[in-house]
Amino acid sequence: MLRPHPSLLRELVERCETLRRRAAFAGSERTRRQLEDAAYTLCVVTGTRQLDTALYVARHLLADAMRREPPLRR
Numbered sequence: 157m158l159r160p161h162p163s164l165l166r167e168l169v170e171r172c173e174t175l176r177r178r179a180a181f182a183g184s185e186r187t188r189r190q191l192e193d194a195a196y197t198l199c200v201v202t203g204t205r206q207l208d209t210a211l212y213v214a215r216h217l218l219a220d221a222m223r224r225e226p227p228l229r230r
Contacts (some may be wrong), residue, residue: 160201162221
């Protein structure tokens, strides 16, 4: 199974969460479209169909990536 790069996942999760909050408080048409685009992209890279499921899967993939990659040390 192909896995999206953690940096891409992190960026998409942050974008979706930010746009979701923005849409809840001052939902302009532009914000709604941006959220739809970001949600669609996150769903595609996680192989899901709903934003909540995509966020759940993305967070688990990020946690798994953190466990597999040792932290940077000097």
